[in-house]
Amino acid sequence: MQIEYREHPEYPSLRTFRCEPLRADLSPASCARNQQTEKFLTCRASPIGRAHSQQCGPQAAAIDETGKVFRPVQPARPCVRCGVAALRLIRQELCVSCYNRQLELRRGRNAKGARPVIVAKRLHPARCLVHRDGNAELLDLEFCSGREEAAAIVKRRWPTAHVADYEQLSDRLAPRARSPKRRTTHPFSIRTALPE
Numbered sequence: 001m002q003i004e005y006r007e008h009p010e011y012p013s014l015r016t017f018r019c020e021p022l023r024a025d026l027s028p029a030s031c032a033r034n035q036q037t038e039k040f041l042t043c044r045a046s047p048i049g050r051a052h053s054q055q056c057g058p059q060a061a062a063i064d065e066t067g068k069v070f071r072p073v074q075p076a077r078p079c080v081r082c083g084v085a086a087l088r089l090i091r092q093e094l095c096v097s098c099y100n101r102q103l104e105l106r107r108g109r110n111a112k113g114a115r116p117v118i119v120a121k122r123l124h125p126a127r128c129l130v131h132r133d134g135n136a137e138l139l140d141l142e143f144c145s146g147r148e149e150a151a152a153i154v155k156r157r158w159p160t161a162h163v164a165d166y167e168q169l170s171d172r173l174a175p176r177a178r179s180p181k182r183r184t185t186h187p188f189s190i191r192t193a194l195p196e
């Protein structure tokens with residue numbers, strides 16, 4: 001792909017090229033911004049736009065003459081728990097639905113006021129051994145659906161790290177499981193309390 005650049009007669013530092021689809025003289029950066037903000041349909045799929053986008057890196061949002069703001073398009077990313085691609089992820093990890101279910105579990109009741117049973121079976125506290133840049137460290141997760149999710153969380157937080165070991169902790173240790181009954185009823189205390 002050959003792109004012909006011209007120097008602007010009045011601003012020699014400004015290089016432009018002729019964009020035929022838009023019938024305009026553009027700088028590589030404004031072409032990149034058009035591509036990233038998908039300002040025009042033709043910009044999204046344009047190979048020249050992609051090349052400029054790679055070359056110039058992420059561009060800031062643009063505002064046109066009418067005041068309309070064009071923000072760079074954020075790619076949808078998968079939720080680390082359910083895998084559904086979403087534009088909005090809470091803490092860059094959970095989709096809104098998974099986050100709400102987790103909140104209900106922490107509170108101990110769902111929107112109907114009942115104990116969340118299904119999600120309680122699925123989520124557990126977990127401890128991971130994470131290898132990152134030559135170091136090993138422990139990562140505790142309050143709620144996790146399994147090793148796959150733990151691996152996705154670690155990759156998202158630290159792209160160069162990986163989970164070397166994963167352990168699902170007993171629900172008894174989870175903060176949410178501290179119902180008065182479960183905490184105070186120790187098997188030995190029951191036995192000693194029984195009459196001989």
Ligand SMILES: [Zn+2]
Nearest residue numbers: 079082095098
């Ligand atoms: Zn989700």
